[in-house]
Structure formats: C-alpha cells, structure tokens
Amino acid sequence: xxxxxxxxxxxxxxxxxxxxxxxxxxxxxxxxxxxxxxxxxxxxxxxxxxxxxxxxxxxxxxxxxxxxxxxxxxxxxxxxxxxxxxxxxxxxxxxxxxxxxxxxxxxxxxxxxxxxxxxxxxxxxxxxxxxxxxxxxxxxxxxxxxxxxxxxxxxxxxxxxxxxxxxxxxxxxxxxxxxxxxxxxxxxxxxxxxxxxxxxxxxxxxxxxxxxxxxxxxxxxxxxxxxxxxxxxxxxxxxx
Amino acid sequence: xxxxxxxxxxxxxxxxxxxxxxxxxxxxxxxxxxxxxxxxxxxxxxxxxxxxxxxxxxxxxxxxxxxxxxxxxxxxxxxxxxxxxxxxxxxxxxxxxxxxxxxxxxxxxxxxxxxxxxxxxxxxxxxxxxxxxxxxxxxxxxxxxxxxxxxxxxxxxxxxxxxxxxxxxxxxxxxxxxxxxxxxxxxxxxxxxxxxxxxxxxxxxxxxxxxxxxxxxxxxxxxxxxxxxxxxxxxxxxxxx
Numbered sequence: 328x329x330x331x332x333x334x335x336x337x338x339x340x341x342x343x344x345x346x347x348x349x350x351x352x353x354x355x356x357x358x359x360x361x362x363x364x365x366x367x368x369x370x371x372x373x374x375x376x377x378x379x380x381x382x383x384x385x386x387x388x389x390x391x392x393x394x395x396x397x398x399x400x401x402x403x404x405x406x407x408x409x410x411x412x413x414x415x416x417x418x419x420x421x422x423x424x425x426x427x428x429x430x431x432x433x434x435x436x437x438x439x440x441x442x443x444x445x446x447x448x449x450x451x452x453x454x455x456x457x458x459x460x461x462x463x464x465x466x467x468x469x470x471x472x473x474x475x476x477x478x479x480x481x482x483x484x485x486x487x488x489x490x491x492x493x494x495x496x497x498x499x500x501x502x503x504x505x506x507x508x509x510x511x512x513x514x515x516x517x518x519x520x521x522x523x524x525x526x527x528x529x530x531x532x533x534x535x536x537x538x539x540x541x542x543x544x545x546x547x548x549x550x551x552x553x554x555x556x557x558x559x560x561x562x563x564x565x566x567x
Numbered sequence: 568x569x570x571x572x573x574x575x576x577x578x579x580x581x582x583x584x585x586x587x588x589x590x591x592x593x594x595x596x597x598x599x600x601x602x603x604x605x606x607x608x609x610x611x612x613x614x615x616x617x618x619x620x621x622x623x624x625x626x627x628x629x630x631x632x633x634x635x636x637x638x639x640x641x642x643x644x645x646x647x648x649x650x651x652x653x654x655x656x657x658x659x660x661x662x663x664x665x666x667x668x669x670x671x672x673x674x675x676x677x678x679x680x681x682x683x684x685x686x687x688x689x690x691x692x693x694x695x696x697x698x699x700x701x702x703x704x705x706x707x708x709x710x711x712x713x714x715x716x717x718x719x720x721x722x723x724x725x726x727x728x729x730x731x732x733x734x735x736x737x738x739x740x741x742x743x744x745x746x747x748x749x750x751x752x753x754x755x756x757x758x759x760x761x762x763x764x765x766x767x768x769x770x771x772x773x774x775x776x777x778x779x780x781x782x783x784x785x786x787x788x789x790x791x792x793x794x795x796x797x798x799x800x801x802x803x804x805x806x807x808x
Contacts, residue, residue, distance in 0.1 A: 480702060
C-alpha cells in the first residue's frame with residue numbers, strides 16, 4: 328500500500344537519505360533499526376511529508392503524492408504518526424487532544440468524536456484520564472494518549488518514531504504493550520526503534536539502515552540471527 | 568507635605584490618572600494589534616511585510632519616545648495638513664495633544680510587542696507543529712487552535728509588563744501638554760511654588776499606582792500557572808457518562 332521510490336533527502340549539503348526504495352504491504356509490521364544519524368527518523372518523516380523529499384516519490388494506495396497541500400493533507404489523514412517526544416497539544420486536555428483533528432479534518436461532529444475518543448482511550452487503558460492536562464501525565468501515559476490520538480483518525484498506516492526512547496525505563500513496558508495490541512489489530516505499522524528484542528517479537532520484517540541507505544532487510548530471523556552483511560552483523564553485536 | 572496640599576492636589580492627580588490610564592490602555596490595545604501583525608510578519612515568509620515590520624521597529628527603537636511624541640504632535644499635522652483633534656459638531660472630543668499622545672504610545676508599544684509576539688511564536692515547541700501537521704491539520708488550523716493559545720499564555724506577563732512601561736511612558740507626554748499625571752504635578756508646583764511637596768506627592772502617587780499594577784501582574788502570573796488545573800475543572804463539568 329506504500330511504495331517509496333528513489334527517495335533522497337538533503338538538509339543543505341548533508342544528504343540524509345540516498346536513493347531509498349521501500350515497499351510496505353497492508354497489515355505488515357516493519358521495524359527500522361540502525362545507528363543514530365542513519366536517516367531512520369527522516370525516512371519516517373518523509374513518508375507523511377513532514378519533510379519534503381528532495382527527490383523521489385511516495386506512492387500511497389496507488390497514488391503518487393504530489394507536493395500539493397490537499398494531497399498531503401489527505402495523506403496525513405490516513406497516515407498516523409507517534410513521536411518520540413509525544414508532542415501532545417500542551418494547552419488541550421486529553422479529550423481535546425484526541426478530538427481536535429477528527430472534528431476539524433473529518434468534519435466529525437463533537438458527539439461522534441467524543442465517542443471515538445472514549446473508544447481509543449479505553450483501548451490504551453486511559454479512560455479515567457480523559458479530562459487530564461498533558462503536563463499532569465507520566466511519560467508513558469502521554470505516549471499512550473499520543474497513540475490514542477493517532478488512532479482516532481483511523482489511520483491506514485501508523486508511523487512510530489522511537490516511541491519509547493524518551494521514556495524512563497520503568498514506563499517503556501506499558502507503551503510496548505499498547506503497540507503489541509495494535510499488532511494484534513493488524514494495523515500496518517512502521518516503527519523506528521532501538522528495542523531490538525521487541526522488534527524481533529512483533530515485526531514481520533526488519534530493515535537495517537545506515538548512512539541514508541537500506542543495508543539489509545528481511546525477517547527478524549534473517550536480520551537479527553543470521554545477518555548476511557558485515558555492517559548488520561557489527562551493529563547487532565554492538566547493541567546486544 | 569500637609570493635608571491641605573494633598574487635598575488640593577489629589578483631585579488634580581486623579582484627573583491626570585484618567586488620561587494616563589486611558590492613553591496607556593488604548594495604547595496597549597492598538598499596540599497589541601499592531602504588534603501582532605508586525606510579529607506575525609517577522610515570523611512569516613512574506614519578505615515585503617517582513618521588511619516593513621523591521622523598518623517600523625527600527626524607527627521606533629532607534630528614536631526616543633519623547634522625540635516621537637514631538638514629531639507626531641508638531642510635524643505630522645503640518646506635513647499632511649491635518650488636525651489630529653477629533654471633533655463632533657464643532658466640539659472637541661479628543662484634543663490634538665491627547666490624540667498625539669495616544670498615537671505615540673500606540674506605535675511605541677506596538678514595536679516592542681511585535682518583538683514579544685515574534686519570540687513567543689518562535690518559542691513554541693516545533694513538535695506542536697509536527698503533531699498538528701501529522702494529523703492533517705492546515706497551517707491556519709494549527710496556528711489558531713494550537714500555537715496561538717500557547718503563545719498567548721506565554722506573552723501575557725510580558726504584555727502586562729509593557730502596559731506598566733506604557734503607563735510610566737505617558738509622563739513624557741507632558742512635553743506636548745497632555746493633561747496626564749506629570750503635567751498636573753508640574754502645573755501645581757509651578758503655580759503654587761510648593762516645589763518639594765508637590766513633586767514628592769506626585770512621585771508617591773505614581774509609586775502607588777504602579778505598585779497596584781505590579782500586584783495585579785503577580786496575580787495574573789499565578790493564575791497562568793494554574794491554567795491547566797482550571798481547564799481540567801472546566802472539562803470535568805462536561806462529564807455526562
């Protein structure tokens with residue numbers, strides 16, 4: 328459902344992504360691993376045009392996305408994103424965080440949006456926090472609200488950019504549990520992560536990236552247990 | 568300083584206070600509007616608007632307020648052959664000097680507020696924009712629903728501070744005979760020769776007024792810190808299920 332072709336992205340003279348190709352099938356869970364600075368997050372941010380690709384194309388559901396505000400808006404309505412730093416709207420309570428986009432972009436009425444919010448909050452186990460302000464939540468709770476907010480848009484693909492990297496160790500598990508539940512729901516996901524064990528457990532496919540390129544991709548077994556390329560092997564060894 | 572002097576001077580100072588507050592209030596309201604426009608322009612992508620804003624701020628910050636007031640009062644009317652006074656059926660509603668004072672305080676505070684607005688917009692975490700965009704919200708939707716509420720909360724203390732500065736700045740307007748506090752104080756001292764008590768009482772009067780405003784400022788700042796809890800309560804009152 329997602330086809331990335333010859334994607335390059337440069338910031339000034341610094342080329343972060345180099346002619347990258349990637350296909351994502353519906354229902355697939357793909358984890359991207361690799362050293363920091365390898366372009367993992369930039370790749371994710373290019374998929375929903377938070378970063379405009381320097382060259383190359385993003386094709387979503389058979390349609391090549393042009394740099395046009397309507398098309399990008401439509402793409403983003405279907406591709407949810409969860410950020411490392413949560414990025415909850417700080418002046419809005421949990422409910423408003425979740426209902427804002429459905430009401431504004433899908434013209435959902437307030438009552439429907441509220442019911443949807445209740446549903447997604449129940450899913451992430453935070454129904455009792457519905458009127459809380461973000462700053463009164465723990466990191467793990469914030470990230471679960473952020474996931475709920477993305478889910479309320481009923482996205483076809485969910486992008487998760489290091490969803491547990493900003494969390495205290497004891498809060499990581501509650502977020503991983505929610506992601507596991509998303510896997511069971513067969514939601515198409517692309518996850519940038521450093522949690523290798525977790526990636527192994529949930530992924531259909533793992534991609535190892537370095538220096539703006541995909542070095543190797545394959546099943547968790549292929550990449551984590553029997554990597555073919557030396558770079559992949561070195562990386563796996565360095566973090567285990 | 569004796570009671571009879573206070574009794575004689577107090578009504579004059581109160582009359583002056585009306586002008587001081589009126590000019591500072593109108594100045595801050597219109598200064599806020601100008602400041603927002605200029606602040607947005609500074610932050611935005613339109614080079615022409617940006618240049619105008621920079622030019623405006625450069626002129627205002629590069630000249631003393633007293634010169635600005637003199638220029639508006641003496642030069643502008645001659646230059647454009649207009650009267651600054653607002654009249655209705657031959658009756659003067661706002662005198663030339665008061666109008667010049669309002670304009671001077673407005674454009675002066677506007678330039679400073681522009682900088683306040685710009686830095687407030689810039690200080691909003693980029694992640695707020697990212698989150699809004701990733702949900703498919705448009706630039707204006709993100710700006711009005713997410714960014715401006717944060718920026719407004721952040722600039723309120725600075726805005727109130729600018730108001731206090733403007734209140735004090737109005738004292739300069741005595742040079743263009745605006746009947747504000749300083750003007751009343753000066754008049755009284757000159758006509759009665761009670762120099763020491765008149766200026767002393769006038770200064771204490773300012774100190775009292777500004778102190779009250781500073782207390783209000785503290786209360787506002789404390790309220791802002793409680794904002795989140797308040798909105799939580801507001802939310803709770805909507806619980807139906």
